[in-house]
Amino acid sequence: MKLEIKMNSHQYDVVIEKNSLNEVNKYFDLSRKVLILTDSGIPSEYVKKIVDVTKEPIVHVIEQGEASKSFNNFEKILDVMIENRFSRSDCVVACGGGVVGDLAGFVASVYMRGIDFYNVPTTLLSQVDSSIGGKTAIDKLGYKNVVGAFYPPKKVLIDSNVLKTLDQRNLHAGLVEALKMGLTCDKTLVDLIKESNSLLEDIDEIIIKALQVKKYVVETDPYEQNIRKVLNFGHTVGHAVEAHQNYNLLHGECVGIGMLYFVNDDLKQEITTILNKYNLPTTTDISSDELYNYITLDKKRTNDDISIVLVNKIGTYEIKKIKLTDIKQYL
Ligand SMILES: NC(=O)c1ccc[n+]([C@@H]2O[C@H](COP(=O)([O-])OP(=O)(O)OC[C@H]3O[C@@H](n4cnc5c(N)ncnc54)[C@H](O)[C@@H]3O)[C@@H](O)[C@H]2O)c1
Incomplete structure (x- = not known):
């Protein structure tokens, strides 16, 4: 099943298919340098499925929890991308819930004024809500989502099999x-x-x-x-x-x-x-x-x-x- 989202001049697909994560490279162009953002609570098997089919994967793991949607992490990820010489034609993949998705999307929105952003939401909240609509953000001074951007993903891949490990x-x-x-x-x-x-x-x-x-x-x-x-x-x-x-x-x-x-x-x-x-x-x-x-x-x-x-x-x-x-x- 595929839903096509059209927001102003942007158009992107949301693929909803069980087992689609097993063939993630069929949906995302991973034949380039890819920053894969995930958190410490997400089973590593999901990240491995992406890494295994990516030409140049660079995995960055943040601590699980809302506190990770921070300016500090935002800056650290940008540093990793600059140090690894990411170019405008490289991309970011989020593999996680709303925390990972919001942070990864915001990073992608500003790196070199915007590079491709793919999302693999792994919580039910992120699959039904946060992964579509283009809102990206981090928290600052205790205010949730106070710094961010509207930045639509290039594609979203929803594989509900990953929910089996969610508490x-x-x-x-x-x-x-x-x-x-x-x-x-x-x-x-x-x-x-x-x-x-x-x-x-x-x-x-x-x-x-x-x-x-x-x-x-x-x-x-x-x-x-x-x-x-x-x-x-x-x-x-x-x-x-x-x-x-x-x-x-x-x-x-x-x-x-x-x-x-x-x-x-x-x-x-x-x-x-x-x-x-x-x-x-x-x-x-x-x-x-x-x-x-x-x-x-x-x-x-x-x-x-x-x-x-x-x-x-x-x-x-x-x-x-x-x-x-x-x-x-x-x-
Ligand atoms: N951008 C938007 O439009 C939008 C909309 C709603 C909410 N949000 C944001 O989403 C965030 C909340 O997202 P959330 O509820 O997904 O929480 P979350 O990202 O913190 O994930 C919840 C927990 O589940 C773990 N987890 C994730 N996937 C798992 C899996 N498949 N198996 C086992 N564990 C797993 C994570 O490690 C984490 O500990 C908030 O920051 C909120 O502001 C954004």
Whole structure:
């Protein structure tokens, strides 16, 4: 299965095929110098599959975890590329989750003003969400994704077999981003997640449906001027919970909690049942005043307004711009 993403003048393919990593050179041009970025938690067998078919592989491993999306690592990788005399016609391959993908994409966007970037996302979150849409970034001074660029990949290769080694907590947290796409834009995706008896058996269908939503959204609004904001459903409160918990809860876990603030009571019950099915948290003991304080720091706020996404019927959404102080009524 192949999805073609067209964003302004850029076009790229997202290949969704089990076992495709076994023939990665069929999809990527690896007959050149390739910086392969990965992290310490990703099974080395995946990286080896890329190395084995690359003409001049240079593997760079960062520590697993969000702290690695740093300026320090960004600079180190650029140093490695300069020292190894990477040219404009060489490329970067990410093999990892959203942390590796965001950092690798940002490096590729600035090296010699932009070189080819391929992505092999290995977490569910990165397969359904972060690997497409062209957002790349690093964190700085405690602010997530505050330095970055829109830089589309040349190709994305999604092999869901790699999810077999991902721990269940990360798998389920990634599922929340797919649930988000379903709740806002595709009821059949919500039904699939709700009724699935074996997540890994249904995963390709879930990934494809989620990516079809994301494709539509990012093609319609590449730079988040309007409808791309729908992807922030659950994120306003989600980010606040994430920051308050000092990043001890996973991103998807916080987004799941965050969605429950912006739906009606019937939907709240239905979503809670789905989150419970996947052992995801549904509540937080953070007070509304504390949540409000964290939300005021949210970078999506422009002046005194904030955009929120409401869902009152599955498969539909409303983006509402409200005064920041008015968000208190939702908390
Ligand atoms: N660019 C975007 O549009 C976008 C969208 C959403 C999130 N993000 C970013 O994505 C990041 C989170 O990504 P994530 O949830 O993938 O987390 P992650 O990249 O930190 O990966 C989670 C953990 O899983 C391990 N891992 C990865 N693949 C594995 C596999 N196949 N088997 C075993 N272990 C594996 C990693 O080593 C890591 O410890 C955040 O930095 C967030 O800001 C970006």
